[in-house]
Amino acid sequence: MTDLIRCSVGNWVEVQYVLLSAEDRASGIPEDTAAQPLRAWVKGFALGSAMIGDELSVETMSGRVVRGHLSEIEPGYTHTFGSPPAEIVGIGRDLRTRVSAYRAKAGE
Numbered sequence: 001m002t003d004l005i006r007c008s009v010g011n012w013v014e015v016q017y018v019l020l021s022a023e024d025r026a027s028g029i030p031e032d033t034a035a036q037p038l039r040a041w042v043k044g045f046a047l048g049s050a051m052i053g054d055e056l057s058v059e060t061m062s063g064r065v066v067r068g069h070l071s072e073i074e075p076g077y078t079h080t081f082g083s084p085p086a087e088i089v090g091i092g093r094d095l096r097t098r099v100s101a102y103r104a105k106a107g108e
Helices: 091-106
Strands: 012-020 038-046 055-059 065-073
Touching: 012 055, 038 065
Parallel strands: none
Antiparallel strands: 012 038, 012 065, 038 055, 055 065
């Protein structure tokens, strides 16, 4: 087997599990949504070896143990908050300049 479909103990992985079955979903949500289970994806360190699709326990960065079906090995992060607003781009540099000036004046 290749490393693309099998993980070992300690590998950074992602598991998927069902939080709520379709029957347990709240009423009032759209019909197509209500027909699907509510799923969660959690990243952590594999506590065993498994193949994609197998059940596996992982330990998250916070130390929580979660059990689910292995969905990805060595997953990355794909979220983005978009481009920063122009008003906040220079805040860090400006603040460091101000703190440096304050410290220099306080040391006089």
